[in-house]
Amino acid sequence: MNLSVNILGLKFENPLGPAAGPIVEGLENMQFFNNNTCGYNVAKTISVEGAIVPKPCIAGTTNAIYNCELWSEHHSDIWINDILPIIHKEKKKPIVISAGYKEEDFRYLIPKLDLFADMFEISTHYVSEDLLPGIVRSIRENTEKPIFMKLSPHIDDFLGFVKTVIDAGATGIVAINSLGPGTAIDLKARSVLLAEQIWMSGPSIKPIALHRIYNIRKAFPDIPIIGVGGIGKAEDVLEFILAGADLVQMLSSALIKGRGLYDKIIKDLPKALEKYGFSSIEEIRQVRKTTIFKDIDTAVDNHPSFNEKCTMCMLCVKICPAGALSAAEKSIVVDKEKCIHCGLCESRCPVDAIYGVLR
Numbered sequence: 001m002n003l004s005v006n007i008l009g010l011k012f013e014n015p016l017g018p019a020a021g022p023i024v025e026g027l028e029n030m031q032f033f034n035n036n037t038c039g040y041n042v043a044k045t046i047s048v049e050g051a052i053v054p055k056p057c058i059a060g061t062t063n064a065i066y067n068c069e070l071w072s073e074h075h076s077d078i079w080i081n082d083i084l085p086i087i088h089k090e091k092k093k094p095i096v097i098s099a100g101y102k103e104e105d106f107r108y109l110i111p112k113l114d115l116f117a118d119m120f121e122i123s124t125h126y127v128s129e130d131l132l133p134g135i136v137r138s139i140r141e142n143t144e145k146p147i148f149m150k151l152s153p154h155i156d157d158f159l160g161f162v163k164t165v166i167d168a169g170a171t172g173i174v175a176i177n178s179l180g181p182g183t184a185i186d187l188k189a190r191s192v193l194l195a196e197q198i199w200m201s202g203p204s205i206k207p208i209a210l211h212r213i214y215n216i217r218k219a220f221p222d223i224p225i226i227g228v229g230g231i232g233k234a235e236d237v238l239e240f241i242l243a244g245a246d247l248v249q250m251l252s253s254a255l256i257k258g259r260g261l262y263d264k265i266i267k268d269l270p271k272a273l274e275k276y277g278f279s280s281i282e283e284i285r286q287v288r289k290t291t292i293f294k295d296i297d298t299a300v301d302n303h304p305s306f307n308e309k310c311t312m313c314m315l316c317v318k319i320c321p322a323g324a325l326s327a328a329e330k331s332i333v334v335d336k337e338k339c340i341h342c343g344l345c346e347s348r349c350p351v352d353a354i355y356g357v358l359r
């Protein structure tokens with residue numbers, strides 16, 4: 001099965017890479033991703049000075065990561081003199097270097113990082129939007145490599161953000177950074193968890209990432225997009241590509257489950273492609289142009305139908321918001337007067353026994 005993606009003259013063996021974060025901080029972490037099956041490698045956001053990160057700074061639940069991390073704790077000199085030359089020498093795949101944040105940082109950093117980067121990814125998490133054109137220009141003046149500007153989800157006018165950075169000379173978009181600010185409470189400690197202000201990532205933010213990717217792709221059919229935010233399994237990768245991404249990244253699910261998850265997802269991709277009738281990743285990028293962007297018919301009012309897979313588990317009966325489903329002797333009965341055609345039962349059926357409302 002062909003998992004490769006060709007964009008911007010670069011070949012990626014598969015579309016998955018790590019996202020900027022603690023998992024790609026420093027030499028050993030970058031060597032890990034150079035040697036695993038990921039399609040590309042990423043460096044944690046490098047700024048001129050190393051960040052002084054308040055500790056503790058990361059907490060996890062089964063569906064989300066909370067963090068108050070900043071950029072790389074290493075000074076840029078360590079990256080430029082000690083880490084990146086080794087990674088460059090051992091390099092087996094394209095390398096994306098994340099960098100931040102101010103114009104003067106980029107004028108200093110980009111010429112020194114350029115040799116080691118196949119693409120740049122620029123964090124805008126702590127940047128005021130009116131500074132964006134100057135920031136992009138300060139990078140473009142110092143490199144011919146592709147520049148991906150990373151969208152943070154707290155930016156309301158995200159299509160305006162994309163237009164501004166592309167007009168100023170950026171190549172593409174990474175969407176999205178962590179969501180927030182938020183606050184988490186630690187009841188046992190009778191205090192806030194980590195800090196007064198934390199950022200959220202992982203599976204619970206997936207729909208927000210997909211929303212930004214889908215709408216950016218719809219408005220900008222031709223720019224390269226790297227999708228990130230909530231990926232945790234092979235099907236998620238396919239969803240992100242169908243929504244509009246060309247490449248994808250993951251971080252939090254690997255913090256929740258362990259970094260072996262990257263190899264597992266890549267190993268699961270052929271099976272997932274086959275299950276949904278695709279013969280390659282490239283096919284999804286082609287198919288989305290005619291399927292996902294078609295007008296949605298909101299006038300359908302079909303009732304649920306049931307197939308032979310029904311186990312009479314009663315979940316649909318319990319959750320129907322209209323009370324329209326009830327159990328007969330060996331089947332579920334639909335009260336068509338009460339049914340509101342919402343689709344919840346079909347989406348929640350654990351054995352795919354309900355059809356006809358959603359699809």
Ligand SMILES: Cc1cc2nc3c(=O)[nH]c(=O)nc-3n(C[C@H](O)[C@H](O)[C@H](O)COP(=O)(O)O)c2cc1C
Pocket residue numbers: 019020021022044045058065066067069070071072098123150176177178200201202203205228229230231249250251252253
């Ligand atoms: C602990 C932690 C540290 C992060 N550090 C960075 C960073 O240095 N630069 C950056 O652009 N994004 C950073 N991010 C955001 C991630 O790269 C990613 O955009 C976000 O977590 C959503 O993806 P995920 O749900 O797969 O984690 C960080 C996220 C976490 C959880």
